[in-house]
Amino acid sequence: MSIATGSQSTGRPPGIDADTLAYELHGNCYLNITRRCTLRCEFCPKFNGTWVVQDYDLSLGAEPDADQLVAAVGDLARYREVVFCGLGEPTLRLDVLLEVARRLKERGAHVRINTDGLANLVHGRDVTTEFAGLIDSVSVSMNAQDAPTYERHCRPKLEGAFDAILDFVRKVKVHVPEVTLTAIDGLPGVDIDACQRTADELGVSFRRRVLDVVG
Numbered sequence: 687m688s689i690a691t692g693s694q695s696t697g698r699p700p701g702i703d704a705d706t707l708a709y710e711l712h713g714n715c716y717l718n719i720t721r722r723c724t725l726r727c728e729f730c731p732k733f734n735g736t737w738v739v740q741d742y743d744l745s746l747g748a749e750p751d752a753d754q755l756v757a758a759v760g761d762l763a764r765y766r767e768v769v770f771c772g773l774g775e776p777t778l779r780l781d782v783l784l785e786v787a788r789r790l791k792e793r794g795a796h797v798r799i800n801t802d803g804l805a806n807l808v809h810g811r812d813v814t815t816e817f818a819g820l821i822d823s824v825s826v827s828m829n830a831q832d833a834p835t836y837e838r839h840c841r842p843k844l845e846g847a848f849d850a851i852l853d854f855v856r857k858v859k860v861h862v863p864e865v866t867l868t869a870i871d872g873l874p875g876v877d878i879d880a881c882q883r884t885a886d887e888l889g890v891s892f893r894r895r896v897l898d899v900v901g
């Protein structure tokens with residue numbers, strides 16, 4: 687995900703005792719469906735002492751079910767889009783993600799996933815076919831122009847992660863109308879122009895992100 691650091695230490699801020707399942711930013715509704723990740727990004731707030739993102743505590747006690755998430759979204763008319771994006775990788779909960787997406791699509795939502803692009807590697811199959819008709823937009827955090835730079839910053843637990851992202855993008859663009867690769871400008875060794883060229887070669891959009899800004 688894109689991130690912003692808050693001022694709180696690990697755990698909930700004083701006075702906040704409920705899980706943040708949905709949070710509003712930029713006119714969008716963001717859904718926080720898991721705290722688990724495939725990566726251990728060295729720039730991530732949760733690996734730097736806080737689960738607070740722009741005053742929202744994303745630490746999650748228990749993982750919410752589909753009913754809880756749909757209820758947390760509330761009135762869709764308030765939002766441009768619903769985005770699966772918390773301090774965890776949403777595709778790790780693929781079944782819940784797709785169920786929530788299906789129910790929101792039935793009500794006319796525009797649905798985006800912000801992802802690490804490792805779902806096919808983690809699940810051991812091509813899951814992108816399951817996105818068809820449910821997901822409108824996928825934003826994939828490529829984060830670097832090559833595997834060594836990616837591994838330095840994102841510290842993947844699985845081998846072959848960088849190549850798996852590129853393969854995921856080739857597959858997902860068949861099933862999802864809008865696919866965007868992103869990288870964070872300002873991380874040491876990250877060549878934003880080279881990342882843009884990779885996106886061009888893959889035939890998808892590219893967005894330069896700014897460190898510490900949610901998007």
Ligand code: SF4
Binds near residue numbers: 726729775
């Ligand atoms: S994928 Fe996102 S939530 Fe997970 S460790 Fe990296 S920055 Fe943090």
